[in-house]
Amino acid sequence: MDVLTLTYVNVFIACTFTILLALQYKAERQLRYQRYFILAAIFMLLNALISAFSFTTHAVPYWLSPALSNTSSVGAHLALACGIHRHLQLPGKRQWLLLAIVPLYLAQLSDFAAATIANRMLLAIPPVIMLNLWSIRMLSRHRDTELGPVYLAFIGVFAFNIIQFILRSAYMLAEHYQLVQTHYSALIHSVGYFSLTAFAILVFGCVIMLSHSQQRLALLHISERDALTGLLNRRSLSPRLLAELNRTERNHTTLSILMFDIDYFKQVNDTFGHRAGDKAIQHVVDIANQQLRDYDLLFRYGGEEFLICLPDTSEDTALLIANRLKNAIEANPLTAGQLIQMTVSIGVSSTHQFTEPDTLIEQADTALYQAKQSGRNAVVSFHQL
Numbered sequence: 001m002d003v004l005t006l007t008y009v010n011v012f013i014a015c016t017f018t019i020l021l022a023l024q025y026k027a028e029r030q031l032r033y034q035r036y037f038i039l040a041a042i043f044m045l046l047n048a049l050i051s052a053f054s055f056t057t058h059a060v061p062y063w064l065s066p067a068l069s070n071t072s073s074v075g076a077h078l079a080l081a082c083g084i085h086r087h088l089q090l091p092g093k094r095q096w097l098l099l100a101i102v103p104l105y106l107a108q109l110s111d112f113a114a115a116t117i118a119n120r121m122l123l124a125i126p127p128v129i130m131l132n133l134w135s136i137r138m139l140s141r142h143r144d145t146e147l148g149p150v151y152l153a154f155i156g157v158f159a160f161n162i163i164q165f166i167l168r169s170a171y172m173l174a175e176h177y178q179l180v181q182t183h184y185s186a187l188i189h190s191v192g193y194f195s196l197t198a199f200a201i202l203v204f205g206c207v208i209m210l211s212h213s214q215q216r217l218a219l220l221h222i223s224e225r226d227a228l229t230g231l232l233n234r235r236s237l238s239p240r241l242l243a244e245l246n247r248t249e250r251n252h253t254t255l256s257i258l259m260f261d262i263d264y265f266k267q268v269n270d271t272f273g274h275r276a277g278d279k280a281i282q283h284v285v286d287i288a289n290q291q292l293r294d295y296d297l298l299f300r301y302g303g304e305e306f307l308i309c310l311p312d313t314s315e316d317t318a319l320l321i322a323n324r325l326k327n328a329i330e331a332n333p334l335t336a337g338q339l340i341q342m343t344v345s346i347g348v349s350s351t352h353q354f355t356e357p358d359t360l361i362e363q364a365d366t367a368l369y370q371a372k373q374s375g376r377n378a379v380v381s382f383h384q385l
Contacts, residue, residue, distance in 0.1 A: 006193040007051045010200065014045035017204040024211055031214065036083030036094070037207045043076035044200055051193075066117075067108035070124040075101045077131040080203065084135050084154070087210070088142060118173055125169045132158040146217055150210050157202040164195040226300040228278060229285045237299050237307065241357040244297070244311050249354040253311070256318035259364035260325070260346040261305040263376040268340060276336045283334040284342065291325045307361070315350035315381060322346045322379040330377065343377035350383065 018041040025034040050069040054060045078101065082094040104127065107113060113120045136158050139151040168191065224236040232240065241257075248255040262268070262284060269277040281304060288298055288306065297309040310318055326344055334340040347368030349360050363382040371380040 003190050003193050004052075004055050006190070006197055007048060007055060010048035010193070010197055011045065011052055013197065013200050013204075014041055014048050017041045017200070017207075018045055021204070021207065024208070028211065028215065031211055033083045033087035034207075034211065036079045036086055037204075039098075040076045040079035040083065041204065043072045043079060047072040047076065062114060063109060066120055067105065067113070070108050070120055071101060071105040074104050074124055074127050074131075077128045081131045081135045081138075083207075084138055088138055090138065118177070121169050121172065125165055129162050129165055132162050147210065147213055150206065150213050153209065154203075154206045157199065157206055160202070161195075161199050164191075164199075168192055168195070229282060229300055231285060231298050231300045231306075234299065234301055237301070237361075238357050240297055240299075241309055241360070244309055245351070245354055245357065245360070248311070248351070251312075252352070254314045254350055254352040255360075256310040256313040256315060256348060256350040257360055257364050258308040258310065258318065258322050258325070258346050258348055259301065259305070259361070259368045260308075260322075260344045261302070261368070263343045263345055263372075265304040268342070272336060272340060276334075276340065279336050280334050280340060280342060283332075284329055284344070287328050287332055288325060291321065291328055307364070313350075315348065315383060318348050318350055319379060319381060322348055326377065326379055345371035345376045346379045347371055348379065348381040350381075 018038060021034055021038045021041055025031065025038060028034070047069050050060075050065050050072070054065045054069075075098075078098060082097060085092065085094055104123070107123050108120065113123055136155050139154050139158075142148070143151050143155070145151075224232055226233045244255055247253075262280065265277065265280070268280050285298070285300075285306070288308070292298060292308065295311060299307045299309070301307045308321075310321065313321070326346055330341075330343050334342060345368060347364045347366065347370070349363035349367060351360060367380045367382040367385065370385060371378040374380065
């Protein structure tokens with residue numbers, strides 16, 4: 001495929017992705033990082049249009065090509081890096097960083113840049129490589145998150161871009177300074193256009209994959225979470241608990257669960273109203289979260305009933321955690337116009353081998369029933385019955 005054809009292909013790709021990303025952003029306004037990716041597509045489109053124009057006429061002013069063309073290429077990589085920075089919600093002023101395009105363009109208009117293509121490469125390619133390395137650094141720090149596979153795809157694309165830029169620029173500089181005598185400039189020029197095409201397709205494919213993956217995770221989060229408390233709901237309990245039970249069996253550890261509910265919760269609703277009842281539930285959840293470790297799982301099992309999954313926790317430790325939770329709730333009444341004293345009853349169940357999730361839950365529920373029968377505001381273990 002000749003360079004002119006590749007240039008038209010680049011125009012088509014950049015135009016297509018600009019439209020697609022704009023439509024996607026219009027439909028999902030909350031994905032604000034998309035604005036930077038749209039800007040990157042516009043810069044790539046500008047670069048491709050200038051290249052296509054330069055092939056159709058010889059009367060192209062220097063300020064347009066190569067000065068503006070080179071600047072738009074750097075601007076596209078700068079916008080991509082800013083988009084990743086915004087997506088990861090990292091601190092810093094990205095808008096000011098985009099203003100770096102102005103001195104980059106002025107540098108391309110300098111006598112130094114106008115002298116040789118090698119000088120223009122020295123002004124354009126190092127910033128592109130640095131921006132790609134910055135993008136890789138940001139993404140690699142978050143590769144263990146739920147979007148990790150998408151980030152790894154981005155990293156691979158940026159690594160490809162860095163390698164092709166280094167190899168191409170190294171050869172062209174070596175040829176310019178007569179370190180090599182092979183004269184493959186035309187071929188390397190064609191490879192550069194092909195690499196630009198490949199990079200555009202790959203990077204914008206990753207951008208679209210990122211937005212779709214984020215939307216999918218958002219929908220999954222909504223389906224798994226309780227609207228009032230934000231806790232994992234009963235629908236997500238069985239698969240999560242099954243995964244922890246399988247891990248318990250593999251690692252030969254102990255898994256414990258706590259099932260608890262708020263004592264006499266109906267009286268709270270009847271006396272203070274349902275809004276106070278909602279605040280009471282949220283208050284208990286806040287206290288429970290303060291008592292748990294980062295890897296413990298807290299579920300809203302029913303109206304005022306909750307379940308806590310405690311991985312790698314023996315029964316004795318689970319009883320200590322349960323009593324600490326019971327005491328914390330009793331010691332911290334809710335202030336909702338007036339003090340609302342609350343207590344909880346807790347049932348504990350533990351296993352050091354694989355047990356069906358429903359069986360473990362049933363054991364904890366039995367222990368919870370016994371805690372209520374014994375007068376409430378109590379902790380009972382199933383294995384102590």
